[in-house]
Amino acid sequence: xxxxxxxxxxxxxxxxxxxxxxxxxxxxxxxxxxxxxxxxxxxxxxxxxxxxxxxxxxxxxxxxxxxxxxxxxxxxxxxxxxxxxxxxxxxxxxxxxxxxxxxxxxxxxxxxxxxxxxxxxxxxxxxxxxxxxxxxxxxxxxxxxxxxxxxxxxxxxxxxxxxxxxxxxxxxxxxxxxxxxxxxxxxxxxxxxxxxxxxxx
Amino acid sequence: xxxxxxxxxxxxxxxxxxxxxxxxxxxxxxxxxxxxxxxxxxxxxxxxxxxxxxxxxxxxxxxxxxxxxxxxxxxxxxxxxxxxxxxxxxxxxxxxxxxxxxxxxxxxxxxxxxxxxxxxxxxxxxxxxxxxxxxxxxxxxxxxxxxxxxxxxxxxxxxxxxxxxxxxxxxxxxxxxxxxxxxxxxxxxxxxxxxxxxxxxxxxxxxxxxxxxxxxxxxxxxxxxxxxxxxxxxxxxxxxxxxxxxxxxxxxxxxxxxxxxxxxxxxxxxxxxxxxxxxxxxxxxxxxxxxxxxxxxxxxxxxxxxxxxxxxxxxxxxxxxxxxxxxxxxxxxxxxxxxxxxxxxxxxxxxxxxxxxxxxxxxxxxxxxxxxxxxxxxxxxxxxxxxxxxxxxxxxxxxxxxxxxxxxxxxxxxxxxxxxxxxxxxxxxxxxxxxxxxxxxxxxxxxxxxxxxxxxxxxxxxxxxxxxxxxxxxxxxxxxxxxxxxxxxxxxxxxxxxxxxxxxxxxxxxxxxxxxxxxxxxxxxxxxxxxxxxxxxxxxxxxxxxxxxxxxxxxxxxxxxxxxxxxxxxxxxxxxxxxxxxxxxxx
Numbered sequence: 001x002x003x004x005x006x007x008x009x010x011x012x013x014x015x016x017x018x019x020x021x022x023x024x025x026x027x028x029x030x031x032x033x034x035x036x037x038x039x040x041x042x043x044x045x046x047x048x049x050x051x052x053x054x055x056x057x058x059x060x061x062x063x064x065x066x067x068x069x070x071x072x073x074x075x076x077x078x079x080x081x082x083x084x085x086x087x088x089x090x091x092x093x094x095x096x097x098x099x100x101x102x103x104x105x106x107x108x109x110x111x112x113x114x115x116x117x118x119x120x121x122x123x124x125x126x127x128x129x130x131x132x133x134x135x136x137x138x139x140x141x142x143x144x145x146x147x148x149x150x151x152x153x154x155x156x157x158x159x160x161x162x163x164x165x166x167x168x169x170x171x172x173x174x175x176x177x178x179x180x181x182x183x184x185x186x187x188x189x190x191x192x193x194x195x196x197x198x199x200x201x
Numbered sequence: 202x203x204x205x206x207x208x209x210x211x212x213x214x215x216x217x218x219x220x221x222x223x224x225x226x227x228x229x230x231x232x233x234x235x236x237x238x239x240x241x242x243x244x245x246x247x248x249x250x251x252x253x254x255x256x257x258x259x260x261x262x263x264x265x266x267x268x269x270x271x272x273x274x275x276x277x278x279x280x281x282x283x284x285x286x287x288x289x290x291x292x293x294x295x296x297x298x299x300x301x302x303x304x305x306x307x308x309x310x311x312x313x314x315x316x317x318x319x320x321x322x323x324x325x326x327x328x329x330x331x332x333x334x335x336x337x338x339x340x341x342x343x344x345x346x347x348x349x350x351x352x353x354x355x356x357x358x359x360x361x362x363x364x365x366x367x368x369x370x371x372x373x374x375x376x377x378x379x380x381x382x383x384x385x386x387x388x389x390x391x392x393x394x395x396x397x398x399x400x401x402x403x404x405x406x407x408x409x410x411x412x413x414x415x416x417x418x419x420x421x422x423x424x425x426x427x428x429x430x431x432x433x434x435x436x437x438x439x440x441x442x443x444x445x446x447x448x449x450x451x452x453x454x455x456x457x458x459x460x461x462x463x464x465x466x467x468x469x470x471x472x473x474x475x476x477x478x479x480x481x482x483x484x485x486x487x488x489x490x491x492x493x494x495x496x497x498x499x500x501x502x503x504x505x506x507x508x509x510x511x512x513x514x515x516x517x518x519x520x521x522x523x524x525x526x527x528x529x530x531x532x533x534x535x536x537x538x539x540x541x542x543x544x545x546x547x548x549x550x551x552x553x554x555x556x557x558x559x560x561x562x563x564x565x566x567x568x569x570x571x572x573x574x575x576x577x578x579x580x581x582x583x584x585x586x587x588x589x590x591x592x593x594x595x596x597x598x599x600x601x602x603x604x605x606x607x608x609x610x611x612x613x614x615x616x617x618x619x620x621x622x623x624x625x626x627x628x629x630x631x632x633x634x635x636x637x638x639x640x641x642x643x644x645x646x647x648x649x650x651x652x653x654x655x656x657x658x659x660x661x662x663x664x665x666x667x668x669x670x671x672x673x674x675x676x677x678x679x680x681x682x683x684x685x686x687x688x689x690x691x692x693x694x695x696x697x698x699x700x701x702x703x704x705x706x707x708x709x710x711x712x713x714x715x716x717x718x719x720x721x722x723x724x725x726x727x728x729x730x731x732x733x734x735x736x737x738x739x740x741x742x743x744x745x746x747x748x749x750x751x752x753x754x755x756x757x758x759x760x761x762x763x764x765x766x767x768x769x770x771x772x773x774x775x776x777x778x779x780x781x782x783x784x785x786x787x788x
Contacts, residue, residue: 018409022345022355029350070533076354076374079409180406 007061012089012162015054018077030071042159048170057160091162095140097131098154110150117143225400231361232261232392238368241401244296246270246658248280252300255327257392275679277304279651281311285320286655289638294375297324302340312382313351317642321380323371331359331388353381361394373404378412379531416547423543424526425559433568434460435498440467441505447550448634454557459564463491465506467641470631480572484512485776486623490575495520496783502526505549508538518781582787583773594767597624597696603747605630612664617649617673620702623772625668647676653691671697671723681733684759692753693761698768706771730761741765
């Protein structure tokens, strides 16, 4: 048990899927059934037209994440699932901060803080200004803490999006899936050929 | 022409559709298209219950009475269990009709049961009009989301034109790969809507779904090498052998390799119970030898089974010494509970012959002797008294023993859940495959009576005996009405111990005999049966037992035989919860 809690860390699950009503629920219940909290979930188009991409972040042990990845891939409308720890992906989250305009106008310190954190003004109105930053969780969090004392009105952060560093994309894989006969070009459940290595790429 | 299931090239654009497919295109309602699709898929029997949102399909069914046999059940749960029984006895896809709302929610238990026991089903539910979805309309329920975790796939159809493709996918998904239940929810407007339909196209490929993996030769070779080095190998087989229709391939593998083989409850009968290499049942109430020797074998070969906790007991005390070869069609099962040394992913119908080709012909006389020694211990401690008791009261075991003598192991035994299930599965003689139908993974009480009805439709030439306890029969007793109306010939063997026996056993063993709500009263079953025009008899003494069983089996129609058995009998051997298989108790 103790060992398990040490091994828990953030994993980025990337699922390539058909674009189908109800698929989000089918994926979500794989986590909720095992009482695993989804830290972040993003759905978007992928590099292949008509194929959707889910980015899901969970904090779990590698063994649990591997089993979950297989369970997701088992669903009929899922093409492929990968999972990676943070060091294997390039990832970003975006945050929006709404602050009273007069505070920024009057206090040079706030302006400097925003600049230091690479924030960009999206909207400037008389009563409030909306800033945006993009980065890792710690970065967007830091600006949040910094702005709290200056009358921060609203804050929101997006789900994480992640690109797998060592990936050749999905075009080739999809061609394999579209073949009616399975081939030695392993694309489905290829972990069985390289077992533990596959999902971590 | 429309009914011709031959695959034809799909029209690729509206222009070519007009040019090439026009003569075969027919204008049908969605309901008619649904029934044509079922016929094209080879469906002959449907279990169902009508209701408001599925009236159009039932209306169309009125004209299909000659081609499609519809069995009117008494409750949708009975309908889906019957379809499960049908699928399990026939090897075909079971089909269920139910209406929206309560009709659909009554399928939930059966769907969960079929998913965990890998039973191919296509359930068609009616749904309210598409424009009413989400308005809390009369008998509207979100059955798609309710059934998502308990279906292999589900899909809602709101337009008639989608029906053939949805059903083609449904049948393909239900029966291919590791089979499972599929639910198609069709809104009432889609059933009523007229549309032009091209000839039915069966589905043979879905790009995101790979049911038939390419068998990796290198793993087969590694598995064979391990087996050829083994001194004390043990085969564990499960329902995968039956689902893959690989009984013959399995038998050839076992007979060439000479390896003793034990079965999970759902695998029973794939190798006849009398086969010399069949060493018995695994798990909590399985046989002594295979449980104990699981922890002494050097190579464990698991074929089409999933290492359920009822089979393994405590995992950290399970076969730690063994190298594990796992043959399974479902990759999520490999390494799920027990880490495989060699994973042989694939349909065992393909992988077993490859393996048989590579293994050396062997016999393991000393190793097999170990099983016989353990059998002798189990016979002395448990089986003798259970099958040939000297006490006054009847035991469940002797009833099954007598039944074996009369049926010669040729009957299909359908069981419910509880003590009688363990007794029936342990002691029933099974000569043929698809002879044991039971609710394994979900443990659904009330399964047997409707499942037996379906099993008879799936295998009309065989004798079907439903072995049921006094608890389970009261859960779906309304299906006696289905038997009455259809005249289906099902033998009901009710083993009445006047208790919810399995829970009582646990309360006796682990809860200081605090018998909390297990003392269940029964109606006069013979009178109940007679109210449904079903013949019946009750026996409580040994001299009457065999004649009563014979009367049941020889009766031209259905028959309910209630046997009063001893009240506080316990099922042994037993691997208590939280113990390893090596800690199995004989008393």
